[in-house]
Amino acid sequence: MQDIITLLTPRFRSIYNQGRASSGSGGIYKYILIISLGVSFWGGALYVSLRVLRYFSQIEEMGDILAFKLLSMVIITIFSLLIFSNILNALSKLYLAKDLKLVHSMPVHSYRIFLARWIETTIDSSWMVILYTLPVFVGYGWIYSPGISFYLITIISLLLLAIGASEIGSILVMAAVVIVPASRIRTLFVFLGLSLFILLYISFRILRPERLVDPEVFSATLFYFKSMSTPSSPFLPSTWCYDAVLAALKSEILIAYFHIIIALSFVLFVGFIIVFIADMVYFNGVSKAQTSAARLFGSARFRIPFTGWLSSPVRALVEKEIKTFFRDQTQWSQLFLIGALICIYIYNFKVLPLERSPIQTIYLQNMLAFLNMGLAFFVLIAITGRFAFPAISMEGEAIWIIRSCPINLNSFMWIKYFIYLFPLMILTLILIIGTNILLKVVPFMMVLSCINTIFIVPGVLSLGIGLGAAFPSFKSENPAQSVTSYGGLLFMILSALFIGVVIILQAGPVYMILSSQFKSKPLALFDIAWIGISFVGALLICILTTILPVKFGEKRLKKILFDIHS
């Protein structure tokens, strides 16, 4: 046990030391921002849960069935999220981490190293999922008032669920490493991404949420809900967790403890099994993972087309960026995920039963198009955050090459900017134009959406590249995760603010123009002036947001890299 604690010490000491180092005056602002964001998200989730549960409680007979079904769906979702995040974490922590060689050179049994890593994986994969789903359970406690033991039972059940998910995840990873050839271990990420794509797509399509807005299928939906009240498989850890929480909710404490004991016995039994398996296969797996990787897309010489006209330093950076991106297999899982999100996003517009809606269709279509613009831009923020924000940090320790070569930092940043601009622009235009075609919007809305995209994408990207440069993490083992840092949060908040302001500035004028079109009434002079000022204001904000963040990022990066104060 002492060995395991010792192996865990560096991780927790590092967190403590980092916290101490950043607790200066600037650090305090960071903590305040992060904590207030966390609290507002928590509060928001609690508010939404209470609203939904209050609404359900007003529906006679069906209310409880719906509330309990929702609880079961929440727990199954938590369980699947936990398993997936545990698999990803276990693969990198158990087999691919940089410090593995060091710890395996120590006189410690490999199963103990496994246990220390597994504890770390469990905590890392679970704390956020559990913390941010707690408001849902607090919401249930609020509405059903089952007493204090409900909270205790919920927390114990969730902890057991997290440990169970982590055990299952570790077994799957160990089995995969045994089966998959050594040189293909890193390729596992690609298959994980692909399986997540399929899982997400299928699960979302099975739910078919659009049926809820279609009155014709509502009677069928009642049957659907009736069928939902049947219990899930009794062999799933999520079912034991659900049964325990449900019993606690109904104040049936003894029954709740019975289900907790089932979950506990599972966790303990599987716990012994994984230690046993780890003792047999873990070290061999680590040795296999040290073998150099064979690639899905080999290192064969390939030329990037259309780069011939660029000056040679620019071409060098563009080609390096593209080759590095496509040869990094961890990026592929993310690409599949984005593919899934886009397919689901566009497909949902296809199946919207607009013609059966009680609201006048043409209004609804154009209102949805406007709303869709906002939503698509939030997808843009997520993708920019994942790919463009870490673009500067992705240079990693090789940043000395940029520092020592004859190229301006300004050019370097704008090159990164333009590399990401075209894919992001095309992607957002596909989202916007595709959904607008499915919504059959009027030509004005189509043109407005496209113009907005053309001006907003450069702004969001500038925020991504600029703030990514202002808050880089060159020493991070996984720079792609830097979007969850302070700089990443700042990027997301400022981007949302930017999009919000631009959309709000246009909302009034768009309503005026559409109304005048539908009612065939000409616009008054005052209205035209207002429309003009709003659109010019939005345009100015877009232009400033395109220029200023990159400049700010360059200034900060210059200070960080060269210690130059300008």
Added chain:
Amino acid sequence: MIEIKDLTKQYGKLTAVDNLTLSIPAGEIFGFIGPNGAGKTTTISMIAGLLAPTSGSVEICGIDMLKEPKQAKQNIGYIPDRPYIYEKLTAIEFLQFTADLFSMTNSMTKEEFRQRAESQLKIFSLLDWADALIESFSHGMKQRLIMAAALIHEPKVLVVDEPMVGLDPSAIKMVKQMLIELADSGTTIFMSTHTLKIAEDVCDRIGVIHKGRLIAKGSVKELKQQAVLKRQAKNQQHENGDNVDLEQLFMMLTESEQI
């Protein structure tokens, strides 16, 4: 070729490099030695344009590094002490990348570049791995590749931080020979090292830095004479009479400074 004037670098209250002045002519190999934390890497970083000085200046081939970094860097080949490079590129792609950054491929056809790159890889015994991804390279192979890349644009000044770290004996011998040949052809070399034997073997002049200050400078012979004088002043006896090697000299200089 390298003119350093009153170069100072401060990190808060700590003075990492203190008022350093040096002039290194074309074709000279200047060795920079000193204990850990003496300010060697900070000095090298300022010469290579990786770090801005707090005060003072660095000129490379008459170009001020602070005022015209792009032009100054065009004349430098820099070899860092730790071989971090883009792991997802192949060796030849990394050479192409470096050559493009230094705009040297503008004046060459693809075939000419390929020939030059391959001859460079051959010198560093990497030709067989030309199309292999760098992530599969050992530490020493990456170090050799960085050397090949630093020389691909035929720089007038070579700035090297700990050149022999991670190299095997035959590579060390080859690098020593190569440094001497480069200097003979007119390249100025500024090199920091912990390996005093290497400094003694290849350097025309050596500077000893300690706590940010240059405490001794001269050829190996001159430094040895200085050491002898110091010893005589302190009336120290030595089993080898007045013969001191560079290691003893280094210890004497840095220890006496510590006292």
